Amino acid sequence: MKKQRRIDSYDVPPPVTEAQAHGVYPLLNHDERARLNFVAACNRVVTSTLTPGNELAYERQVRPKFIAEHQREPESRHEVRRAMNANPFHQLWSATRRNLMEIRQQTGAAIVLRQIDDLATRAYNFSQEHSGRELDVTLPLPSYVAEVDHHCMPGSYHRELTSGDVSPAANYDIGFYVTTGGTAGPLNDAAGRAIANWVNEVRRASRPDFQPKRILDIGVAAGHSVVPIAQSFPEAEVTALDVSAPMLRYAHARAHSLGVENVRFMQMSGEDLSRFPNDHFDWVQTSFFLHELSARALPAVLRECRRVLKPGGLPLHLEQPQYDNGMPVFEQFMRDWDAYNNSEPFWTAMHAIDLDAALQATGFAQGDLFRARLTATAEPNVDEQMGQDFGREPVWHAYGAWSADEEMAHDA
Amino acid sequence: MTRRETSDPLSPTQISQLANAQPQGKRPAYFADPMVEQLYAMTMSMMAELATARERIDTLERLLEKAGVLAAGDIEEFVPDALAGQERQQAQTELCARILRPLQQQVEALEARNERSVAAMADRLSGKEPGSDERA
Numbered sequence: 391m392k393k394q395r396r397i398d399s400y401d402v403p404p405p406v407t408e409a410q411a412h413g414v415y416p417l418l419n420h421d422e423r424a425r426l427n428f429v430a431a432c433n434r435v436v437t438s439t440l441t442p443g444n445e446l447a448y449e450r451q452v453r454p455k456f457i458a459e460h461q462r463e464p465e466s467r468h469e470v471r472r473a474m475n476a477n478p479f480h481q482l483w484s485a486t487r488r489n490l491m492e493i494r495q496q497t498g499a500a501i502v503l504r505q506i507d508d509l510a511t512r513a514y515n516f517s518q519e520h521s522g523r524e525l526d527v528t529l530p531l532p533s534y535v536a537e538v539d540h541h542c543m544p545g546s547y548h549r550e551l552t553s554g555d556v557s558p559a560a561n562y563d564i565g566f567y568v569t570t571g572g573t574a575g576p577l578n579d580a581a582g583r584a585i586a587n588w589v590n591e592v593r594r595a596s597r598p599d600f601q602p603k604r605i606l607d608i609g610v611a612a613g614h615s616v617v618p619i620a621q622s623f624p625e626a627e628v629t630a631l632d633v634s635a636p637m638l639r640y641a642h643a644r645a646h647s648l649g650v651e652n653v654r655f656m657q658m659s660g661e662d663l664s665r666f667p668n669d670h671f672d673w674v675q676t677s678f679f680l681h682e683l684s685a686r687a688l689p690a691v692l693r694e695c696r697r698v699l700k701p702g703g704l705p706l707h708l709e710q711p712q713y714d715n716g717m718p719v720f721e722q723f724m725r726d727w728d729a730y731n732n733s734e735p736f737w738t739a740m741h742a743i744d745l746d747a748a749l750q751a752t753g754f755a756q757g758d759l760f761r762a763r764l765t766a767t768a769e770p771n772v773d774e775q776m777g778q779d780f781g782r783e784p785v786w787h788a789y790g791a792w793s794a795d796e797e798m799a800h801d802a
Numbered sequence: 803m804t805r806r807e808t809s810d811p812l813s814p815t816q817i818s819q820l821a822n823a824q825p826q827g828k829r830p831a832y833f834a835d836p837m838v839e840q841l842y843a844m845t846m847s848m849m850a851e852l853a854t855a856r857e858r859i860d861t862l863e864r865l866l867e868k869a870g871v872l873a874a875g876d877i878e879e880f881v882p883d884a885l886a887g888q889e890r891q892q893a894q895t896e897l898c899a900r901i902l903r904p905l906q907q908q909v910e911a912l913e914a915r916n917e918r919s920v921a922a923m924a925d926r927l928s929g930k931e932p933g934s935d936e937r938a
Contacts (some may be wrong), residue, residue, distance in 0.1 A: 424853065425854050488830065538827070544823045546825075731830050
């Protein structure tokens with residue numbers, strides 16, 4: 391028998407029993423929890439022990455071979471990818487990571503489907519007891535959502551197998567905890583808390599007058615980010631949009647079960663915010679959303695974000711870092727893995743665009759652009775020994791533009 | 803509590819089919835041989851099942867200890883008697899043989915005990931010329 395010991399911080403990922411349940415959290419039986427624990431543990435082994443092998447394979451095998459064949463260095467992440475895809479170590483590593491994601495999806499789907507009606511009923515009951523949920527069955531699902539099963543999840547964010555279905559969101563929620571190894575906290579909400587903390591720090595430092603009355607979050611998904619923002623700004627009226635009805639039902643119920651009342655969840659596309667007038671919101675934001683947009687939709691969403699934002703308001707988009715500022719092609723290649731192996735087709739193009747130029751194209755001044763590095767390093771489950779999990783570690787970049795009298799604290 | 807209208811619960815077969823379904827988009831190939839691809843996927847799933855079974859055993863041990871059925875160290879210090887030891891090694895051997903069945907069958911094929919195809923056997927046992935059914 392193992393010795394009893396108090397575990398203050400994990401050097402292994404926490405078990406899924408450390409996640410915080412809420413009003414629409416799925417019930418997990420013993421073996422379901424064990425399978426999820428396996429996914430988290432195996433991901434950690436892959437990240438800490440195996441992922442560094444890619445750089446070794448690149449430096450010792452792939453790059454020298456490429457240079458010998460071409461008499462030059464690889465010049466793009468695509469050249470690195472094509473060369474690495476022929477490397478046996480990388481093949482095995484990549485196959486392992488892909489299979490883990492497939493196992494994660496199988497596990498999550500099996501959990502939520504067996505209780506699909508119970509979950510729908512729970513969400514429905516929240517909708518009867520609390521207002522603030524506006525679904526629009528007439529909203530067409532954009533093809534860039536409908537035709538992609540994000541993260542290898544059949545049916546992605548939006549499939550409805552029963553009336554009032556929330557199963558895709560419930561699956562997303564339980565899987566998020568194990569894929570991130572608990573690094574986003576018991577409610578998977580570290581990113582939202584990091585955003586709220588950053589805005590409060592900037593307010594203290596240089597913008598005491600920023601008192602957002604209206605906040606807009608586009609692509610709310612399960613509400614992991616919007617809930618801590620709404621909690622940090624309880625006086626604000628928060629509007630959260632998504633095209634997926636299952637996500638909105640779940641996010642609404644989850645928020646209310648956590649005691650958050652100041653969010654209105656609406657089924658709407660970020661490409662068409664015509665229900666809101668110009669200059670309506672003090673703060674317009676997305677988190678981990680831009681990379682889900684097609685190249686056509688992205689500028690349209692940014693334009694609408696700009697239109698509904700008050701002059702001097704805060705636009706903020708949280709993402710993994712862009713492939714710029716001289717990021718080495720090998721790191722770009724590693725960060726690109728999800729694009730080619732995890733059904734994130736727009737990830738590679740989105741991370742390569744000139745986001746500054748895209749923001750300027752909507753009317754922001756170059757001098758107002760900002761980037762901020764946000765981290766979840768204060769999380770109890772985050773430690774330095776985890777190894778770099780390209781594209782998934784809890785370090786994010788906030789992109790935006792904020793015109794001001796005072797100097798902004800830049801921290802990119 | 804109000805109950806909304808729902809369809810019938812999904813059957814275990816439906817759940818299994820849906821949960822095991824593939825996502826949209828062609829699956830990337832990681833290995834030159836598609837068979838290796840499949841075998842590796844099955845190996846990873848076996849890994850998940852083994853991890854799950856081990857966690858269940860760990861739960862049992864902890865519950866038995868809590869209930870006073872087992873004392874700490876009972877399992878580590880357990881020494882089977884001669885008969886139990888033999889039975890357990892028998893079980894270990896059978897498990898290995900089951901898992902290594904494909905290799906055993908390769909050895910048998912190398913020993914030429916299995917050189918004819920089943921179709922050729924049928925031809926021989928029916929007194930037909932080899933391959934005559936396929937030409938018909």
